[in-house]
Amino acid sequence: MRTINTPQDVDDLLRDGTAPAALAENIAEFFRQLKTELVDDEEDPFRLDQHGPIILLEAEDDLRNLNFAELRGDDLCRTASANEAEGAFVFLAK
DSSP: OEEEOSHHHHHHHHHHOSSOHHHHHHHHHHHHHHHHHHOOOTTSOOOSTTTOOEEEEOTTOOTTOOGGGTOOTTHHHHHHHHSOBTTBEEEEOO
């Protein structure tokens, strides 16, 4: 599981190759859209902390134990179709 809150997190995802390139680029574009819509103050670096992170679930993640990410397993059914769960945006990677 990866939590993405900052532009650096997005850069790391694009660079390290742990997610498929198309998925990583989709997440990067989504982050840019959120930044455009949510930025309050151009002087402060943009972070998703106050809005809810982007969470990338990976194949080895135990979907029954997501409490530390403020997600519950039953949120994922809704998340898979809506791409959001209680303030967090979730992407599922295979």
